[in-house]
Amino acid sequence: MQIKRRFTTAGKSPYEKIPFRRATSEIKNPDGSVVFKLENFAVPEHWSQVAADILAQKYFRKAGVPARLKRIEETQVPSWLWRSVADERALAERPVQERSGGETDARQVFDRMAGTWTYWGWKGGYFSSEDDARAFFDEHRYMLAMQYGAPNSPQWFNTGLHWAYGIDGPSQGHYYVDHETGELTASTSAYEHPQPHACFIQSIEDDLVGESGIMDLWVREARLFKYGSGTGSNFSKLRAENEKLSGGGKSSGLMSFLKIGDRAAGAIKSGGTTRRAAKMVVVDIDHPDIEAYIDWKVKEEQKVAALVTGSKICQRRLKAIMKACVNCEAEGEACFDPAKNPALKRAIKEARRDLVPDNYARRIIQFARQGYKEIEFAAYDTDWDSEAYLTVSGQNSNNSVRVTDEFLTAVEEDRDWALTARLGGRTVKTLKARDLWEKIGHAAWALADPGIQFHTTINDWHTCPKSGPIRASNPCSEYMFLDDTACNLASLNLMRFRDGEKRFDVAAFEHACRLWTVALEISVLMAQFPSKKIAELSYRYRTLGLGFANIGGCLMASGIPYDSAQGRAICGALSAIMTGTAYATSAEMAKELGSFPGYDANAADMLRVIRNHRRAAYGLDAGYERLSTPPVPLDASACPDEALIGAARRAWDQAIALGQEHGFRNAQSTVIAPTGTIGL
Template identity: 70%
Template sequence: MKIARAFTTEGQDAYEGIPFRITSSEIRNPDGSTVFRLDALEVPESWSQVAADVIAQKYFRKAGVPSRVERIPEDGVPEFLWRGRPAEGATLGGETSARQVFDRLAGAWAYWGWKGGYFTSEADARAYYDEMRHMLARQMGAPNSPQWFNTGLHWAYGIDGPAQGHFYVDYRTGELTRSDSAYEHPQPHACFIQSVKDDLVNEGGIMDLWVREARLFKYGSGTGTNFSSLRAEGEKLSGGGRSSGLMGFLRIGDRAAGAIKSGGTTRRAAKMVIVDADHPDIEEFINWKVREEQKVASLVAGSKMHEKRLNAILAAIRSWDGAQQDAYDPVHNAALKIAIREAKASSIPDTYIKRVLDYARQGYSSIEFPVFDTDWDSEAYASVSGQNSNNSIRVTDAFLRAVEQDGDWHLTARRDGKVVKTVKARDLWEQIGHAAWACADPGIQFHDTVNAWHTCPADGPIRGSNPCSEYMFLDDTACNLASLNLLAFLRGGTFQADLYMHAVRLWTVTLEISVLMAQFPSREIAQLSHDFRTLGLGYANIGGLLMNMGLPYDSREGRALCGALTAIMTGVAYATSAEMASELGPFAGFARNRDAMLRVIRNHRRAAHGQSGGYEGLAVKPVPLDHEGCPDKRLSVLAMQAWDEALTLGEAHGYRNAQATVIAPTGTIGLVMDCDTTGIEPDFALVKFKKLAGGGYFKIINQSVPAALRRLGYSEGEIEAIVAYAVGHRTLEGAPGIDHTALIGHGFGPEEIAKIEAALPQAFDIRFVFNQWTLGEAFCTGTLGIPADKLADPSFDLLRHLGFTRQQIEAANDHVCGTMTLEGAPFLREEHLPVFDCANPCGRKGKRFLSVQSHITMMAAAQSFISGAISKTINMPNSATIADCLDAYRLSWSLGVKANALYRDGSKLSQPLAAALIDGDEETEEVLATGAPAEKAAVLAERVVEKIVVREVRSREREKMPARRKGYTQKAIVGGHKVYLRTGEYEDGRLGEIFIDMHKEGAGFRAMMNNFAIAVSVGLQYGVPLEEFVDAFTFTRFEPAGPVQGNDSVKSATSILDYIFRELAISYLDRTDLAHVAPKGPSFDELGAGEAERNVVPVSEGAASRSIEVLKQISSTGYLRKRLPQDLALLNGNWTVTEAGLGLEAQTGLATVAAAQISARDKARIQGYEGDPCGECGNYTLVRNGTCLKCNTCGGTSGCS
């Protein structure tokens, strides 16, 4: 093939005009230990820090890279493509420059392309090599992750290893060959579809599939399987028994995937489970995840109720002051009788109640019952099945017509096809809708639509897909993906179609070469992938492109542009495939599928020409290209020309590839390309947080916004005002309601105003800044006249005290900190708001977001021109109904979409809802029940600002602390933030007060933590048990969070509060279950046997007790963590220390406002994230990405991209 140059010049370096910079990158374990650090990392200057982090941490080869290489001469291969190996005396290390990665990728592709005969001359090979390197450096395109991991390691560095059981088809002989090297033939494929036979232990059967899946999961690839061939529960077996059914085996596979996920690999197992709608076990499959989530809810509620009621029984026994033998008899102990009655009313099993009574008779005074929570990575979720796969149901047109007609639907046996059960199709459909509404699974795949566009029906129907649902083809095949960054082709406000088509052609060649050079994990996959040579070229950043061009995602113009770009991509890809077929021959299965494939190509061509009729063999018509609506007429013309050429060349030469394109989630590679949006997705936020090289983030406007505003004709001054409305002015100067003049009127001087202004740029809310720690106690009490006791009240609002109204405070807050939305921005015209609509409402005040229909119609505009399918999750608001879910599925089917999945906001138990995170205030409950979204957000924001308040119903006098008391100071660094925890103790060692010092943090945060410490201290002195605080605040989530340094027992924390109460629980309650590293030594409550028992004089019980008491009097209980010093041994003791007040049950009712959880969830949700932490790095930056989740901090994904 002839390769033209569009990005580079012959004789010049491929990176000419691309400046590079040196930066650093670091990744840490949760325990604070450094996993990876690179101080001198070289990347292109235009790359963001996130892109630099992702390529360094995920894609740089970490070992075996020689400092110097020598080239191995090879006959018939150009010198620049000779393979490398370590030069004599070279040292081995890791890659340190992005150039090395680009060179090895493009070099390996060019090397195999040359050997496979893809280039006409050496100059063409050189042009290809340079163009690919340039595109990688310019972030114009990227292959899927396995390419970055594996490709070029053997070619560039001579890295090799023992074979791993892979196979490849020799490109010269066509023979299936077992690999004898781990790296010579790389493994570049990310997506696999595997078959399963209805056989338990033989090759290709059920247990063999788990082994094959494990092999793929181990190396980070994803796999999908249609399990409909497995017999249903109760079907006859050949040996005379009955089958245990589909679900039993699916649970085994789910457990296997979960074990591999937690077994040390870098990402969770990506797995798709598909079942046909006529399988006898389909109802159980539909409701599988629904029931499992119900089990999680039961575990959470039941464990908490058990812990509460069983300890209440023990408390009733402890508080009994009569005869000891009567304490355990409910006839005599009235409190025990009430506790047992309440336990039975709460459905606590009688046997467990009796067990606790027997436990108490043996002298035990409390019981630890494990309490579960709904965190998605918690033990509760780990205890149930179905959590390690995406589930989909394969539905046919016949089923959907039966739903419309309220007809019967037959469930058939797997072996003989007899009807096993008949159900109403509409009832089954309702179950599908309910399951999707309740837990976001299963998704739907439209079987007949998929197969109507099948290019190779002679080799069997398409029955399955990869985990993300974009690759749909025959079982036991694989697809390697690559995606183009559409925004990289927008230059000077015009989409550069010629450069785009050039890039499509080169990436099609790249993916085809990747099939030639690849090895595969099984014989069947190696053979069929070679025979059909399916490719997965796609794109990312359509959302960013449309916004930059000033086009709404939900608009006729936006959909038409998307359709045109998709049509050009696939048309050029098929034309390139036909061009390769003219020189190298078509794929092996083309001849027997020629008529079917050309029929599919003709249908694509009709859609590209905008025809509404004349389609061949399609029950559901595709959405044709809207030429009239396309804002760039040149693109619509090019789309028609591309498909004309694809058909003409294909009729003459056939095609080299059975499929050419898909639209993948582009999760990690989207971050490497600095894409604003991934795949076909719209943007998720207008204000984003840019990572700094030295750590930390700062708030910036989405760069598509200013570009869109310029495109729409706004002046630079207007743009500046609109942007400031979203991100904030970071000053009170000129603020409405509360400005410098208003503050001067209340007695603020230049010094105080300067202090406020210095703190505002870091403030999330201005009320964090107005406090005694920013302004000084003397100014607050003297000049402002605020009583000291009111100033110390943690719920005190200084601005409200000064007389400012809530509306004034909110207006000033929006001016300073920004609204994170453009709704209501100055100068912005109403008709332009749709340009800036995102997948979710933006900020606290945002109301607008893209409708369900807008997502589906955009998919339909692209689907008509895609070989495979589109990976996408349809976002739905929490208010969506089951009927809305079913309507979305119907609309998808009617528009020719091949598959989709739904995600209703809040449908997962692990996603907290705002109403569950606040106290029982009547006004708040009313607003949350009936208020508008903006009102609800305002209530939540106010709760955050009111800090963390512990309200108590006092039933005893406050116990004053001694004037001179013991305690300890613990210094630690939590998520990079230094925190000092100081404690004060009563004479008997009980905790009575805490101080929290984060003096280097912002004044608002420091004030919140100081007031919080005061509130906790007051609670402790009024008798609130420390256990209550520990239960309330451990596992809360908000920033700062992450690795903990400087503490010998706590190594990671989900928030500052989680760290503090872990530390206190370990030190004062001996809660070693909350420690990552258990404290050493025997506790005060137990005596060890000694290390050299025979050499130590026995100690009497009295002497031992006196020694302990003396130790308690002269040292801090918390400092020793209720443990004896390592060199103190007390022997032959058999006693327990009964803590003072053990029998006293403080009658305290606690109501806690979980503001920390509100803050973590609210900030993440306002920024457009999901609100859950990333399973790899712990940051709250997960976003929906196709059918998967992607972390915008570390690049981790829950899928296979």
């Protein structure tokens, strides 16, 4: 592929005109003690302190970076792309404590990520010439430094550690598909093939210890969490409570296993940092345990409220009992007898009124009788990371309910709804659909979970229905595709595409969309995955997740209300430009490298989906193919920038024309992820 330069100049450093500054970052506890501090590290001068903090605290490699490096020659790779390893001879001349350290300059991170993408892109045949590879390398380094775009966290954590520094370790049980042979291969290295994907959807079978079973899922999830990724699964195949087991017993039910997975996720910090594991649980609306699932977090929140309130009451009342014993002026045992100590009698009465257990009151009196003057009784709080929340379950996943149009129609018409056994499909319980819908609404009102996933609509827009239905999503629901697949994300910062006249630079945006689509596709080629099946299916479908951030800031800077027809039209146009350009780029890559292996079986459906997108970009209200619910089309009349509408339509014209001729390299190309940090 040919790569044009827009932000950089051949022969010059992409950083040449970007001033850098020295910064300090630290994390403090509420008591003022320092948890983390890094001084004198380099970031682009225009970066905010928050952006610098995220880089220093989350994304810098903290250890193992050699102080001296040497290149490893590869005859089929240009010398400037050779990977580096520790120069052991040069390091031997340095004191042991100075032989390695951590990253201290943002350019180290930009170089290792962009360099790794370019290295694997060269090996995969993505560039027409060495000049194109150079342009790709420089343009991405510039865009990273200038905050035009950023990849998902696992790229920052993992990508380039092996290529740039020779950092490695034993295999963690991952697999990849060799891009030259197409063979599934067990990884022998922790970082040679990095784990750049943030979003995973994993299957789970109704099997306790077998491959793809319940306990195996916790192992696969742990591999993902360790390297900073998130995962979601639809647990609806698991038998409900009291369903029969093959050995003659009865199942402990869905909820018992969800609680195990919740505890496992809570124990793991993603990417080895302070970020917790990201996990999505999905359950179908007809599962027999659906009511318990919907109420799960409601009851756990009530437990937290009880713990917090009860602990504070107990602390106050028990200390009052101790004080009454200690400050008593009577002699001997009289101080510990409520009949002879009025203050103690009053304290016990108040404790009973507040429902403090009598045995606790008696315990404090015995404690005082032994000569102790004070007691320790912890009071809990409602901080999300507090001991109270660590005590209850359900705090380490986003929960969603999968609903069909059939169920929603039953709600509208106030019909009955059947909950069905996992084995045999018999009806276990019948209830009013509206009652179940009301239960979901109450739970969501009480604590924002569960969310809703609209199964019918999601699958109407599925590009590969011949390969199976979409049943689940990743933790934030931006990625929805087949089970046992993965998606690596990148998002473009819309604020950076406003030019000097405060107009949106469409050409620059299209250029960035094209280059980031290529980078994400290369990331599929270079990646390793936590299971054989995910490695195989990710290679087979090659799903990508290009998105954008800062739409709110972009609208506000333009003086356009977020919740307005103009705002929605601009957002729709930008989404259409991005997605159409990404699919057109995917078709361009298919011309050079071939379509994704699963394309032929799904070609008719994928082209149907692309045509429906094009119809929406043209603002059509009718004519859509095989959609249960028509989309809200792009409203050209409400968009204040005609150039956006024209670009949106051109993007989809190109996507369908190139796709019909060459197919597509990727089964999906875009998502809108909750990329708050990119907008900083």
